[in-house]
Amino acid sequence: MKVVVAPDSFKGTFTAQQAAMAMAEGIAQARHGTDIALKPMADGGEGSLDVVLSGTAAQRVSMATVDSYGREITAEYGWDNGTAWIELAQASGLHFLPEFLHHPEQRNQWAMRASTWGTGQQWRHALARGAHTIFFMIGGSGTTDGGFGLLSALGALYRFQKEVVPGTDARQLALPVQIEEVETVRQLLAPIKIVVATDVTNPLWGPRGAAAVYGPQKGLSPAGVRQRDEELRRFGEALVRAAKTADASVMEEEGMGAAGGAAFPLRVLGREVRLARGADLMVTATGLAEEIAQADIVFTGEGATDAQTLSGKVPMAVLNLCRQYQKPCIVVSGHLGEGAEQLKTLGNVWLEQATPRGATAQDIQQHGYQWIAEAAARALLLATSGA
Known part of the structure; x- marks a missing residue:
């Protein structure tokens, strides 16, 4: 199985590279021997x-x-x-x-x-x-x-x-x-x-x-x-x-x-x-489309996923590529807000929230990396349970 991991940064807590590494750790724990390609992304802003x-x-x-x-x-x-x-x-x-x-x-x-x-x-x-x-x-x-x-x-x-x-x-x-x-x-x-x-x-x-x-x-x-x-x-x-x-x-x-x-x-x-669009430019520059074309499943994510995500943020750019190449996509985000469920209408999309309810900013700083890894593992097992 080949998995492409292409998240945005979790602003204020983790860079895109750190978020991608956390997801990769969870994926590797959930399914040993997985071929994981890290493709951290950005939207044209800091990072x-x-x-x-x-x-x-x-x-x-x-x-x-x-x-x-x-x-x-x-x-x-x-x-x-x-x-x-x-x-x-x-x-x-x-x-x-x-x-x-x-x-x-x-x-x-x-x-x-x-x-x-x-x-x-x-x-x-x-x-x-x-x-x-x-x-x-x-x-x-x-x-x-x-x-x-x-x-x-x-x-x-x-x-x-x-x-x-x-x-x-x-x-x-x-x-x-x-x-x-x-x-x-x-x-x-x-x-x-x-x-x-x-x-x-x-x-x-x-x-x-x-x-x-x-x-x-x-x-x-x-x-x-x-x-x-x-x-x-x-x-x-x-x-x-x-x-x-x-x-x-x-x-x-x-x-x-x-x-x-x-x-x-x-x-x-x-x-x-x-x-x-910043996210589209990053997609083109990093050759993400070519990686997704060869993948079995794709991960993306951000600090907070909500209705604004649909307006062109990194997860949406990744989801559009997944739809183009007919690949399943898992969105692991710190928080799933109002409107996030709309992403499921794109088809073959799983959403997973990493941060437990009631977690403080200090909790996220201390445990956020592990929470992202655990969320990625949960989501992968769910998405591939019928495979």
Whole structure:
């Protein structure tokens, strides 16, 4: 029997790799001699780079840059013969927001500062190496700067009253800057094929925009949301004017508000830019379809499975492949929530909850790995009881 194990991370507790290993232990205990292929997955957010590095020929590239607030860090990206895999969370992730910021106004001030400039430095590094294709995985963002920092790092200049304004601090978006050297950036990006991994369909600004919908979880106060939304509108219009080849409607396109608008300048100035579902991109990159085609049964899972899973999360991408190749699939998740049962309508699907009712966060940290292994074993025995 060949089993493919392809879970997402159990966010906050286990990486996708750890979850896959736990499931594999349970499978091996339940059925000795099973051929198990580990294919940890991701959805384009934090942890996606590790999935790429474990599932492709890409090599890890480390470099010095800064985080969202200008603090020096070492960040990584993947490199495979001219193809770069850049995970925005490496340099501009939400996890860089200090945990000690308990006062809402403190959090707002930090959130207003957060810039994608450090991620832009990764782009420059990859381009200097000769990148011809860049996969930009933008989940887990801690910024809402409309790509202000990234564009600056790529070579654009911001000028306010004859003075050059740095792109390292997004509070500079409050200034009505003039954007220069746009053609320099356009020429830099012209030869590059860009694929942006995101499941977000929000526009750059407005009631459904980057600031209004995602700003609060990144620390913006209600006043900060209103201010940043207006700044994004003004910045977007300024870039469109400077580019001369686009109109303001590009700000309303689906996905321009993803990761606080980080991909917006790429869309305006890049020659070949497309958006792709993060989970689907990971499936393609890691060759999961080929593995599933040869499998007898497939495991997937995530921290919590519910109705949102059907909207394109990792388990749904795996289930779609299982349906395509007519393979049974077991979904082992930390928690099965409302709507999870809908997955069974796809046919040949088993659901198994790993976490016992009433378990605390501390319990999960202590026993979660074993619970995942036990759930995988239970589910495998149930699914194959008639085999």
